[in-house]
Amino acid sequence: MKNLLSIESLTAAEIEGLIDSAAELKATRGSHAEQPLAGQTWAMIFSKSSTRTRVSFEVGVRELGGSVFFLNSNDMQLGRGEPIKDTARVLGRMVHGAIIRTFDQQDVEDFAKYSKIPTINALTDEEHPCQILADLLTIRERCGGWEGTKVAFFGDGDCNMGRSWAWAAIRLGFELVIAAPKEFQPASDFMSRIGDYTPVTITDDAKAAATGADVLYTDTWVSMGKEDEAADRLRILAPFQINDELLSLANDGAIVQHCLPAYRDKEITESVLEARENEIFDQAENRLHAQKAVMAALAEKS
Numbered sequence: 472m473k474n475l476l477s478i479e480s481l482t483a484a485e486i487e488g489l490i491d492s493a494a495e496l497k498a499t500r501g502s503h504a505e506q507p508l509a510g511q512t513w514a515m516i517f518s519k520s521s522t523r524t525r526v527s528f529e530v531g532v533r534e535l536g537g538s539v540f541f542l543n544s545n546d547m548q549l550g551r552g553e554p555i556k557d558t559a560r561v562l563g564r565m566v567h568g569a570i571i572r573t574f575d576q577q578d579v580e581d582f583a584k585y586s587k588i589p590t591i592n593a594l595t596d597e598e599h600p601c602q603i604l605a606d607l608l609t610i611r612e613r614c615g616g617w618e619g620t621k622v623a624f625f626g627d628g629d630c631n632m633g634r635s636w637a638w639a640a641i642r643l644g645f646e647l648v649i650a651a652p653k654e655f656q657p658a659s660d661f662m663s664r665i666g667d668y669t670p671v672t673i674t675d676d677a678k679a680a681a682t683g684a685d686v687l688y689t690d691t692w693v694s695m696g697k698e699d700e701a702a703d704r705l706r707i708l709a710p711f712q713i714n715d716e717l718l719s720l721a722n723d724g725a726i727v728q729h730c731l732p733a734y735r736d737k738e739i740t741e742s743v744l745e746a747r748e749n750e751i752f753d754q755a756e757n758r759l760h761a762q763k764a765v766m767a768a769l770a771e772k773s
């Protein structure tokens with residue numbers, strides 16, 4: 472593994488190895504035997520807002536012995552039109568790794584190709600692989616693993632989270648049901664890419680999706696960059712809210728997960744979020760441990 476650009480590009484063994492390493496790093500936080508980023512400087516280039524991703528990477532690099540700096544792409548020549556491949560070739564000669572949050576997946580792919588340094592996708596419109604790794608760690612901690620687990624994703628099934636969940640289910644073989652209205656089901660080009668035989672089911676029946684689920688997952692209905700569509704999205708996605716009624720259909724012991732930020736009484740009710748805050752904020756904490764595992768793995772290869 473030279474980069475983390477998507478869940479699609481990982482094997483099951485790579486995903487499982489990262490989750491094992493994340494659990495180990497979590498257990499040994501504050502007393503790591505090794506400092507895999509010692510002597511390294513990593514750059515973070517973000518074109519979108521962030522709380523969890525930015526903080527967890529900034530803390531994570533330091534805990535692994537490295538230095539890190541943050542750049543808003545608008546403050547760079549990138550924001551005035553300098554091509555990503557030129558930016559990548561400059562940074563590739565100066566820093567040891569890059570963490571990029573942007574719109575177009577091709578930009579992180581190009582950055583990795585031209586910079587030749589370990590590159591991490593910190594969210595694009597296509598995928599959010601770091602979030603999925605943290606979610607899988609949480610599912611392992613809370614449900615004992617994902618084998619035989621039914622994950623139900625509610626809301627915008629065609630956003631980065633829906634797509635990354637689909638790849639995780641395909642790679643690891645657990646059942647995933649994406650419950651979304653027709654307008655927000657994964658697009659046909661994506662469905663043809665994942666193929667006919669997958670553990671992924673798409674439905675517009677939220678109750679059927681929740682029935683027998685072990686994990687109820689949601690994400691904002693208005694992803695970054697989609698603000699102009701907010702009014703339509705809130706109206707069309709309203710029947711896909713995680714609330715007490717939906718939760719009552721899930722298996723005993725089912726957990727609720729939200730990648731955050733959460734919009735109360737939109738994709739999740741205030742009461743469900745607060746009743747399940749422990750599992751949701753454990754999930755947020757796991758961003759730190761999962762991303763440290765990713766950086767440690769990439770540093771080993773570079």
Ligand code: CP
Pocket residue numbers: 520521522523524525594602730731732
């Ligand atoms: N879940 C997540 O990526 O959060 P941020 O947008 O705050 O980084």
Ligand code: NVA
Pocket residue numbers: 594599630631632690691693694695730731732
């Ligand atoms: N789908 C959301 C995820 C936020 C972490 C977005 O892209 O805004």
